Amino acid sequence: MHRHSPKLARTFSLTLLVAALQLSHSAYALGPAETEAATLKIYVTGGGAADANLEATVRGLLNNPSTYTYGGNRRAFWAVSGTLRNPSPIPGIAAGTTVAFYKRTLGAAFTSTTVASAEAIEHLRTTLATGTAPNFNVPAGTVAGGQLALVRSDAGYSDTPLNLFTAEVNVPDGVSVPSAAALGTLVVKPINVALHGVIVTLGLRNALQQQQGLVVGSETEANIPNLSKAAVASLYQGRIADWTQIVHNGVPLQVAPGFSSEVYLVPRNPGAAIQASINARILNVPSNPRAPGPKRQDFNLPPYVYEPALPGDTDLIFHNFDRGTAFNWVSGDGNTYSEAAGLRRYAIGSQPADRNTGVAPPAASTTRGALNYRHIKIDGAAPTLRNAHNGTYPLTVEAVIVYRSASTPGGALVGTKRLFVDELARRIGSPAVLAANNNNFWHDWGQTGFLALSVNGHTPDATFSPANPVTGWTFGPGEPDIGRPAVVDDGVANPLLITQ
Numbered sequence: 361m362h363r364h365s366p367k368l369a370r371t372f373s374l375t376l377l378v379a380a381l382q383l384s385h386s387a388y389a390l391g392p393a394e395t396e397a398a399t400l401k402i403y404v405t406g407g408g409a410a411d412a413n414l415e416a417t418v419r420g421l422l423n424n425p426s427t428y429t430y431g432g433n434r435r436a437f438w439a440v441s442g443t444l445r446n447p448s449p450i451p452g453i454a455a456g457t458t459v460a461f462y463k464r465t466l467g468a469a470f471t472s473t474t475v476a477s478a479e480a481i482e483h484l485r486t487t488l489a490t491g492t493a494p495n496f497n498v499p500a501g502t503v504a505g506g507q508l509a510l511v512r513s514d515a516g517y518s519d520t521p522l523n524l525f526t527a528e529v530n531v532p533d534g535v536s537v538p539s540a541a542a543l544g545t546l547v548v549k550p551i552n553v554a555l556h557g558v559i560v561t562l563g564l565r566n567a568l569q570q571q572q573g574l575v576v577g578s579e580t581e582a583n584i585p586n587l588s589k590a591a592v593a594s595l596y597q598g599r600i601a602d603w604t605q606i607v608h609n610g611v612p613l614q615v616a617p618g619f620s621s622e623v624y625l626v627p628r629n630p631g632a633a634i635q636a637s638i639n640a641r642i643l644n645v646p647s648n649p650r651a652p653g654p655k656r657q658d659f660n661l662p663p664y665v666y667e668p669a670l671p672g673d674t675d676l677i678f679h680n681f682d683r684g685t686a687f688n689w690v691s692g693d694g695n696t697y698s699e700a701a702g703l704r705r706y707a708i709g710s711q712p713a714d715r716n717t718g719v720a721p722p723a724a725s726t727t728r729g730a731l732n733y734r735h736i737k738i739d740g741a742a743p744t745l746r747n748a749h750n751g752t753y754p755l756t757v758e759a760v761i762v763y764r765s766a767s768t769p770g771g772a773l774v775g776t777k778r779l780f781v782d783e784l785a786r787r788i789g790s791p792a793v794l795a796a797n798n799n800n801f802w803h804d805w806g807q808t809g810f811l812a813l814s815v816n817g818h819t820p821d822a823t824f825s826p827a828n829p830v831t832g833w834t835f836g837p838g839e840p841d842i843g844r845p846a847v848v849d850d851g852v853a854n855p856l857l858i859t860q
Contacts, residue, residue, distance in 0.1 A: 391426075392428070392486040392487050395426070395428070395439065395441040395460045395486045396460070396485060396486055396487050397458070398441060398458045398459055398460035399457050399458045399459070400453070400457055400458070400459045400460070400776050400777070400780065401459075401460045401461075401462065402459070402460070402461045402462065402514055402515070402777060402780055402781065402784075403462045403464070403483050403511050403512070403513045403514050403515075404461070404462065404463050404464070404513060404514065404515045404516065404517055405463075405464040405465075405466055405470055405471060405474050405475065405481060405483075405513040405516055405517075406464075406465070406466065406467075406468050406470065406471035406516045406517035406518050407465070407466075407467055407468035407471065407517060407518055407519050407520075407632065407633040407634075408435065408436075408465035408467075408670050408671050408672075409468075409519050409554065409556070409632075409633055409634050409671055409712040410517070410519045410554055410712065410714070410759060410810070411435060411438070411463065411465065411671075412714060412797075412800070412801075413714065413788065413794075413797050413801075413809070413810055414463065414517060414788065415427065415438070415440060415463075416796075416797045416800070417784065417787050417788045417793055417797065418440045418461045418784065419440055419442070420787065420793065420796075421444065421445060421449050421450070421459070421783070421784075421787070422440070422441075422442030422443060422444060422445065422459060423442050423443045423444070423445055423446075424442050424443070425440050425441065425442035426440065426441050426442065427439070427440050428440075428441070428484065428486045430484050430507060430508075435465060435670070435672060436464075436465050436669075436670060437462075437463070437464055437465070437482075437483065437484035437508070438462075438463050438465075438484065439460060439461060439462045439463065439484050439486055440460075440461045441458075441459065441460045441461070441486070442458075442459060443455075443456050443457065443458055443459065444456060444457040444459055449783065449787075450779055450780060450783045451779070452776065452779045453776050453779055453780065457776075459780070460486075462483045462484055462511075463517075464481060464482065464483050464484070464513070465670060466481070466631075467532065467629065467631035467632045467633070467669075467692075468517075468518035468519060468520060468525070468631070468632060468633035468636070469525045469530060469531050469532060469535065469538075469630070469631035469632075469636075470516075470631065471516030471517060471518040471522065471525075471762060472516065472518070472522045472525055472538045472542070472543050472546065472762070473525075473535065473536075473538050474513050474516065475513050475515065475516040475546060475762055475763065475764060475768075476538060476542045476543060476545060476546055476764075476768060476769070477542070477769055478512055478764065478768065478769040478770025479512070480510040480511055480512045481510065481511070481512075481513065482508040482509070482510060482511075483508065483509060483510075483511040483513075484507070484508060484509075485507055485508060485509045512770060514763060514773055514777050514781060515761055515762060515763040515773065515781045516546075516761070516762045516763070517759070517760075517761055518633055518759065518760050518762070519554040519556075519633045519634070519712075519757060519759040520554075520633035520634075520636050520637045520757045520758075520759070521757070521758055521760060522543050522546075522548065522760065522762065523540075523543070524636040524637075524639075524640060524646075525537075525538060525543075525631075525636065526538060526539070526540055526543070527645075527646035529630065529639055529645055529646055529653045529654075530630055530631065530635070530636040530639060530646075531630055531631060532629065532630050532631035532692065533630065533692075533693070535631070545764070545765055545767045545768040546762040546763065546764065546765060546768060547762060547763050547764070547765050547773075548760050548762050549760060549761045549762070549782075549785040550758050550759070550760050550789075550813055550815065550816065550834075551758075551759050551760060551761055551785050551788050551789040551813070551816075552758075552759050552788060552789045552794060552810045552811060552812055552813060553748060553756050553757065553758055553759070553810060553811040553812075553813065553831050553833070554712065554713075554756070554757050554758075554759050554810055555712065555713035555714070555743045555745075555748055555753065555755065555756055555808055555809070555810075556633075556634045556637050556638070556710065556711075556712055556713065556743075556755040556756075556757060557710070557711055557712060557713040557715075557735040557736075557743045557755060558587070558592055558638075558708065558709070558710060558735065558736055558738060558755070559674075559678065559708070559709055559710070559711045559715075559716075559733045559734065559735050559736070560585075560706070560707065560708050560709075560733060560734060560736055561678050561681050561682040561705065561706055561707045561732060561733050562682045562732040562733060562734060563616060563619055563682050563704065563706060563732075564603070564706035564707065564708065565585060565733075565734040565736070566616070567603070567613055567614060567615065567616060567706065568585035568587075568606075568613070568736070569583060569585050570614065571585075571606075571608045571611060571613050571614065572585050572586065572608055579729065579803075579804035579805055580804075580805050581742050581744070581805040581806050583805075584734075584735070584736060584737050584742050584805060585736050585737065586736065586737035586738070586739070586740055587736055587737070587738065588738075588739055589641075589642050589738060589739055589754065591606070592642050592708075592738065593642050593643050593644075595623065595625060595663070595708055596625065596627060596638065596642065596643060596654045596655065597643065597652045597653075597654060597655060598625070598654075598655030598658075598663050598665070600623055600663060601622065601623055601661075601662040601663050602621050602622060602623060602662065603615055603621050603622075603623055603706050604621055615706070618684075618704050619704045619705065619706055620703055620704065620705050620706070621706075622662040622663070622664065622705070623662055623663035623664070623706070623708075624663065624664050624665075624666065624681060624705045624706065624707035624708075625655065625663050625664065625665045625666070625707070625708060625709065626665075626666045626667075626668065626674060626677050626678065626707050626708070626709030626710070627654055627665070627667060627709055627710050628667065628668060628671075628674070628692070628709075628710050629657075629667040629668065629669055629691070629692020629693075630667075630692065631692070632692075632710075633757070634710045634711070634712060635654070635710060637755060637757045638654070638710050638755070639653065639654060641754055641755055642738075642754075642755075657691065657692075657693065666689070666691070666709075667691055667692045667693070668689060668690065668691060668692065669690045669691060669692045669694075670690070671711060671712065671715060673689045673690050673691075674709060674710070674711050674715075675711075675715070675716075675731055675733075676688075676689045677689050677707070677709075678707060678709065678711075678731065678732060678733035679731045679732045679733065680699065681704070681705040681706075681707050681732075682704065682705075682707075682732035682733065683704070683732060684701060684702055684703055684704035684705075685701050686698070686699060686700055686701040687699055707733075711733070711735070713735060713743035713755075713801075713808040713809075714801040714808050714809050714810075716728070716729060716730065716731045716733065716734075716735075716803070717800065717801045717802055717803055717808065718730075718800065718802060719799065719800060719802060720799065720802040720807065721802065721804050725802075728802060728803065728804065729803065729804055735803065738753070738754055738755060739754060740752075741753040741754065742805065742806060743755065743808050744805075744806040744807060744808055745798065745806075745807050745808060745809055745811060745824060745826065745829055746806070746807075746824045748811055748831060748833075749811065749820070749824040749829075749831055750824065751833055756811075756831075756833070758813070758834065759810075761781065761784065761785040761788070763778070763781055789812050789813060789816050789818075790812060791812040791818055791828050791829055791830050794809065794810045794811065794812055794829050795826060795827050795828070795829055797809065797810065798810065798826065798829060807826060809829070810829065811829045811830060811831040812829060812830045812831070813830070813831065813834060814830060814831065814832045814834065815834050818830040820832040
């Protein structure tokens with residue numbers, strides 16, 4: 361039996377019930393008052409899928425950085441503060457400059473709309489933060505309570521190319537589709553390749569392993585179950601309502617006792633970069649105008665569809681669906697929904713490949729595989745850096761950082777703000793920085809994370825090396841377009857198309 365009881369809530373009021381990224385403690389970190397009085401404040405909006413990589417890169421620029429979050433570990437709002445390292449890593453900004461970096465996680469579609477329009481949106485204030493560095497907690501509340509302030513974003517972050525958000529299927533309900541002309545006023549900097557993924561609840565992973573003749577419960581790459589892109593597309597389009605309809609070698613999927621056989625789909629809400637990439641790479645939307653889009657949120661008829669607002673909500677849904685425990689989650693429609701205990705469910709959905717990861721095995725980790733879901737193979741390829749490097753994993757996307765130009769409303773980003781954002785874009789696309797950050801993005805079965813781009817001047821190895829995470833695949837110099845096939849960057853204007 362399906363259970364839910366919706367109630368209205370602010371989208372940032374829910375506290376995630378699982379541990380966030382663990383960060384090092386410093387006794388000399390800036391306090392809340394110093395953060396608000398920072399010499400240099402940088403406000404960024406956009407998708408949350410790659411926040412761990414973004415935060416780690418910002419922290420690498422600063423001495424004794426502190427992290428602040430709003431409403432707990434769900435991280436719809438977060439900030440990092442500290443002083444610029446000595447010697448200064450950014451020419452033109454003095455070492456010791458007090459910096460506060462603010463991130464508003466809205467969904468990648470808002471990367472273009474809020475930055476291109478110079479609209480003031482809610483960003484975190486840290487004056488009311490309490491707790492011990494580095495995980496200060498800003499209590500949940502309202503704008504009237506003082507935790508948030510209306511500020512114009514300096515830059516945007518999207519882990520998929522912005523051209524996808526000119527299609528209505530990838531824009532949140534009630535939000536106008538941005539024009540190509542508006543997007544054309546932005547300075548766009550391709551920075552790295554991110555890996556998106558398809559996840560299943562732990563119980564469903566085990567059932568798929570059993571059906572496919574794999575070792576049930578194994579966490580090795582050889583025993584990761586596989587679904588074809590066609591099967592994933594059929595599920596996302598709402599064509600499969602019961603898990604017994606998934607057949608392998610003539611054998612229907614066996615549903616374990618205590619679990620519902622009804623299909624639960626957990627895509628992300630329209631506006632999320634990962635959902636836009638699933639639409640493009642799996643469903644062929646919007647490039648094929650006749651291709652069906654994903655089934656939208658539906659609590660009444662199977663397959664049931666949940667559209668979580670943030671990656672943290674996806675974590676909540678999968679972890680508790682598998683355990684059959686009660687929980688609340690926030691939808692992309694702005695409502696909080698309550699789920700009763702008792703019903704254990706098999707679910708499939710979308711999550712970045714670097715979620716539910718930790719340090720490399722066999723070292724102990726409190727985060728690696730801690731949540732009750734697992735990534736699966738797509739068309740036989742697991743979401744590893746090695747498979748992204750060799751072109752076999754299909755859900756790779758080019759991330760971008762954008763900011764205003766002189767022709768954008770509000771005028772160009774200039775001065776020390778632009779210097780900081782340019783250096784951030786360079787570093788988050790640096791093989792050395794990504795290699796260090798990727799050390800925290802291990803599953804038991806392999807390493808995932810991010811790859812630097814050869815179009816930014818980096819040289820890929822013929823055989824993948826974790827110390828030099830660079831890919832030669834691109835969607836085109838300067839203007840990545842996920843709607844086209846990826847090509848090998850051979851340095852010429854019309855590179856040879858490669859069939860993946």
